[in-house]
Amino acid sequence: MRHFDWLKNHMSHCDTFAQWVHHQFEYEFKDQPLADWQQEFAEGQSNGQWQCLIALDHNQLLGGAALAAHDLSTRPELGPWLACVFVTPSARGTGIAEQLIECIYSHAQHCGIEKLYLHTSDQHTYYAKRGWTVVEQFKAWDKTQWLMSRIVG
Template structure:
């Protein structure tokens, strides 16, 4: 049975999900080793910097998404951010990413946030179809990115 839960309550999945993120978004981690990122990500579950929702099915990690305080050095004044949205290849095409995004947005509303930001280099249309507004383009980590926001 599929369920979404807070990573904070299931920390045995933290290093695995952080490793997936480190591999998938390697361009963002060019100057940060895997073990340093795993430590930062794990600490972020306790200090609120990376509040992560994960999807589990029969004890298997399928993906996750995070509410991050900061996710772009180019925009330190903005936040919070939808970040770290990733679904394992074997679990794609099931609507799981959208479910995780909805859960992260709900978490943000519960905390009292009225809008979220995200950046993407290749999924602008995906997010636009789901209510995210394009703000501008910027170059970071050697790629062109779209800065987007969503009012909650």
């Protein structure tokens, strides 16, 4: 049975999810070794920097998404961020990503957050269909990125 819960309640999956994110977005992590990212991400589950929600089927990890305090070093004035959205290839197309995103949005709403941000190199159309607005385009990691936001409330 599929369910969603905070990663901090299932820390045995933390290194695996951090590894998936590190691999999926390798261009962002080219200067950060996997072990360092895994440690930062694990610490972020308790210090609020990376509040990750995961999707599980029984105890099998299917994916996750994070509410990050900071996710773009060139824009420290912005935040919080929807970040680290990843679903395993075998579970894609089942609505998990959208459910994770909406759960993070609802959590942000519950926390009194007024606006969420994200950046993407290839999914701006997907997010636009779900209420996210393009703020600007920029270049980072040798890729065109879309900075997007969504009003919470």
